[in-house]
Amino acid sequence: MANQTVTLACEERTTFGKGSARQARRDGKIPAVIYGHGEGPFHVLLPGHEAFIALRTTNALMTLTWGDMDRLVLAKDIQRNPLKPVIEHVDFVIVNRDEKVDVEVAVQVEGEAAPETLVSVPTATVLVKAPVLDIPEFITVDVEGAEAGTIIHAADLQLPAGVELVTDPEEAMVNISEAMSAEALEAELAEAEAEAGIEQDEPEDVEEGGKSEGGDDAAEGESASE
Template sequence: MADYISLPAEKRTEFGKGAARRVRRADKIPAVLYEHGNPPLHLTLPGHQTMMALKASNAVLTLDVDGEGHLALVKDVQRDPIKRTIEHVDLVVVRKGEKFIVDIAVHVEGEAAPETVVTTDLTALSVETEATNIPDSFTVSVEGLAAGTQILAGAVELPEGVTLVTDPEALLVNVTQAISEEALEAELAEAEAEAGIEHEEADDAEAAEGGADAAEGSDEEKSEDA
């Protein structure tokens, strides 16, 4: 489950791109804390500490703003498209017992039966849960599963207090039969035939003739040398 991560925060009084750049140059991150029924609170977060905190998925933060504590869930993180550094963070105030819909990553582990291919159709599941009870991830095992096996979203075991929002009939993992090299070549040939692609025999004949000419030339050179 998600752990609380404490971060000091300062209120911001300057806004705009210029102010945001000055904040980042000071190794800090501009942020906005949203709370239903109250105006948004503009904050500045410590750069390195925030970066480390946001490595955890669905991090729940305890913000200390001028001695006042706020429990917050990360709503959105804006990053530099090239450097991938954090440029801005949106947060939302949460309360114990209040439920939210979040996306939880799904990890597939194990080895399916020989000569099979495992395809993951969903990499995350949407669930409704309390902010203080957010799972870190879900794990699905494909160990020894035969071709033709399908794992649906509804088959994933959820912790108590967590409700699935994703369609339970949604395909999560699909195990199919691996295609042989011969079958692959046959499919390729069929596809080329349907597309009207033909390999002219003349090309092969010219290649063979070229090889024969090269060999004959080599023999003549040997005779002259002799």
């Protein structure tokens, strides 16, 4: 479970503002800030391609070097462009190798619940305190054979050695509910179609005198045929 660390050689950032940040990204660099343990903030530019790959991992741990400095850091906040695969900015927190940190870890479900059940995960992550060098990639929840009505709380999670729960122990992490039967699904679909049909069959607007739209044209057609 030990975290793999990468080392990235950065540049000290000396110009600031939105224009400067945009130019840095055009040059293939990612603006970042480093702070923690009473140090910083230090402003640096990350090598874009290498940082993008390293930051694919949740709770990425890395060593950043710039000038004559180097710090072991944990990615705290990653700002990503919502429209394209671009990292806009990164906040890193300085950590020590022998400390524990609070981190959000993904919840991963494995196994098959009982037939005709539905497994839902209302909370995708759980907050834990873990050793910096042993942050789990995910926490596994086994639902093999679980019956409808089963609720797995945070307190029920099997955490790795050295990892402590921070999330409220009573928080529901996984719910097992009864799946809708095929008959019930068909009935619901039929009801929806019936409601749609009622809306489509609503009468057209009627003009004064009781004639519907196009009534005059129909009358003229009758006269012409006489």
